[in-house]
Amino acid sequence: MIVVSERSQKLELYLSHRQALVEYASPIVGCRAKAEDVVQEAWLRFNEASTDRVPLPQPVGYLYRIVRNLAFDLNRRLTLENRHPASEDELQGLPSENPSPECEALYSDExxxxxxxxxxxxxxxxxxxxxxxxxxxxxxxxxxxxxxxxxxxxxxxxxxxxxxxxxxxxx
The missing domain is CATH 1.10.10.10 (Winged helix-like DNA-binding domain superfamily/Winged helix DNA-binding domain)
Known part of the structure; x- marks a missing residue:
């Protein structure tokens, strides 16, 4: 029963701060939809926090910290993904790594x-x-x-x- 009440307390805490967490994450990630995803992921991590540990002294601060870290992680990941060509058009413009038929014939003979x-x-x-x-x-x-x-x-x-x-x- 203790675990159930602690989980329900976590859920109540999350739900009462959810809107503010989305507002907090939106400017960091630059999009409300991405902020919603970040906050949802934060809830999953916050909920998974062990109930066997000593209760968190500032659970709201902990939840905000999770949101902040996840938002910055998302930005880093997106920045890294944008460094690499992703569209088919960009990939078509890159030179082929396959040898030309002439080189293939030459190397085949060699x-x-x-x-x-x-x-x-x-x-x-x-x-x-x-x-x-x-x-x-x-x-x-x-x-x-x-x-x-x-x-x-x-x-x-x-x-x-x-x-x-x-x-x-x-x-």
Whole structure:
């Protein structure tokens, strides 16, 4: 029963100050509809406040503080959202991240030459190269995996990189 009466007291407090809270939030957020949303969210947070705690010495001040913080949070969020293009027209004007058909063909040929070069690498060199460049493994991890020294792992990767680079530069 204590919890019910405390919740009803909170509701009465909220309802008696609701209009003033909306008036308080409106100039901060710049719109009455947004202020209504802020005050509603404030009520939800105020109502969720634990009933096990010591009663708030100034519940009205606490409610105003919640409204103020939520209003400023909303403004920050809206400012951040407005920094990024949101409309389709603005997005259409941005350059595409996809390569042009010419670049795609060029890179496709280059990728094929790289794959051919890698098939001609000795097995251990290819494994070390793939582990390091594609899987991001350290030379120490490669050495442990292949049962070789760290310096040999480094040398295998360097040799594979040199070989592939030479194959790509040959025309």
């Amino acid at each position: 990728l094929q030459r790289l794959q051919d070069a890698m098939t001609r690498l000795p097995e251990r060199s290819r494994q070390a190269f793939v582990m390091h460049r594609l899987h991001g493994m350290t030379f120490k991890d490669i050495a442990l995996r292949l049962g070789i020294s760290t310096s040999l792992a480094h040398q295998l990767v360097r040799d594979a990189l040199t070989f592939c680079s030479e194959q790509l530069s040959d025309d």
